[in-house]
Amino acid sequence: MKAQSDNLVEAALETLKASTLRVTEPRRALLRLLAEAEKPLSCEEIRARSEGEFDLVTVYRNMEVFREQNIVQTILLESGKQLFELTVEGDHHHHIICRSCHRTLRLELCFGGELERYASSRGFKQLEHKIEVFGLCETCSED
Amino acid sequence: MKAQSDNLVEAALETLKASTLRVTEPRRALLRLLAEAEKPLSCEEIRARSEGEFDLVTVYRNMEVFREQNIVQTILLESGKQLFELTVEGDHHHHIICRSCHRTLRLELCFGGELERYASSRGFKQLEHKIEVFGLCETCSED
DNA sequence: ATTATTAATGCAATTTACTTTCAATAAAAA
DNA sequence: TTTTTATTGAAAGTAAATTGCATTAATAAT
Structure with a gap:
């Protein structure tokens, strides 16, 4: 599904342009890599997959920007x-790890709806939930 | 609710004895402190509340044991x-932070039931869930 | 009770994951 | 093309947690 991941990368680049953020080679590469990842990755893993093309600190900084x-x-x-994974619109989900x-x-x-309704009834704003x-x-329980 | 927290401490000490774990002064003190805490605490906070009675590494190690x-x-x-908080039987809950x-x-x-049922249907064992x-x-959103 | 055994502790050093600083570079605006 | 300003890489720094090891204390054995 090449076209699919290309679209995700393009959309992300548009998001960057919409702020004062620049489209750089590291950012393109990181986004492509994330778009093609089969699972959430750590910064170290992302760097490993990019074969040392850029510094680890660039990965950390860009994940924060993203x-x-x-x-x-x-x-x-x-x-x-x-760990980090690309946000895909309309594909909100959590994980079993x-x-x-x-x-x-x-x-x-x-259960985001219920959770956030509960929290906002207690005066909390700008909510995010993690499950x-x-x-x-x-495999790992076979021993 | 002094008696209540005393009971929690006693129960925890029994749990320790049931393994080969020893009942020591730091452990008594840490459990008491946790039982009386009004919110989940970090190891640093726990140490601060104990007024340097014992080393930070003792806090870390015992939280791991607990x-x-x-x-x-x-x-x-x-x-x-x-952050750490005492487990109270029959009082399973999560947090808004x-x-x-x-x-x-x-x-x-x-939603522990649903979550763990889903995960176990995918072959996962020894489940734990976090919400x-x-x-x-x-207060903090007033600015 | 006394001694032997083994777990727990404190201190220092280390590790891991991440952050900051700053000079050099590259993207975008003028 | 020049200027502006964001981004990068390299190195140093930080915070939270972990490890090694000698000392101490709790429990088991005598």
């Missing part, structure tokens, strides 16, 4: 380590 | 920093 623009979403592992191998499955359940299920995947 | 014994539960802030001041409210909603709502509390 997050601010809602181009990527973050997932927190139990260790507190962050294997504690051992970090295999990640989409969790096609979400994560941690466990051992089939 | 977590393994399900004596405490952890909460992950967006930064990846960990202010991004700015870290004020924490109990979130009296949980967190982040936002700005009334």
Whole structure:
């Protein structure tokens, strides 16, 4: 699904242009890489996949930029380590994460409506919710 | 509710004894402190509240022990920093957390059943779920 | 009770994940 | 084409958590 991921990259670049943010080679490459990823990636993994084309700090900084623009979403592992995946409009989901191998499955359940309604009734604004299920995947629980 | 927190401490000490774990002064003190806390605490905060009675590494190590014994539960802030709170049987809940001041409210909603059923149908075992709502509390959104 | 065993502690050093600083470079605006 | 300003890379710095190791204390054995 090449065209699909190209579209995601293009849309993200448009988002950048709409702010005062610049379209650079690292950003193009990072977006392409994220668009083609089969699972959420850490900054280290992203850098590894780019074969050292640019510095790790460039990955960190751009993930932060992308997050601010809602181009990527973050997932927190139990260790507190962050993973990143492209935001796809109309494809809100969460994850089931294997504690051992970090295999990640989409969790096609979400209670965002209820959760945010509850929080806003308590005076909270600018809400975001996180739902994560941690466990051992089939392979990792075989021992 | 002094008696209540005493009971929690006693129950936790029993859990320790049931393994080969020892009942030490730091552990008593840490459990008491957690039982009396009005909100989830970080290791640094726990140490601060104990007025330097013992080393920070002792706090970290014991929180890990307590977590393994399900004596405490952890909460992950967006930064990846960990907070700890005593597990109270029959009082499963999640949190709404202010991004700015870290004020924490109990979130009296949980979809653990659905979430874990979904994950176990995908072959995952030893499940745990996390639900967190982040936002700005009334005070912090006033500017 | 006393001694032996083994777990827990404190301190220092280390690691991991991430952030900041700053000079050099490149993108976009003039 | 020049100027402006955002972005980058390299190195140093930071915060949270972890590890190694000698000392101390809790429990088990005698």
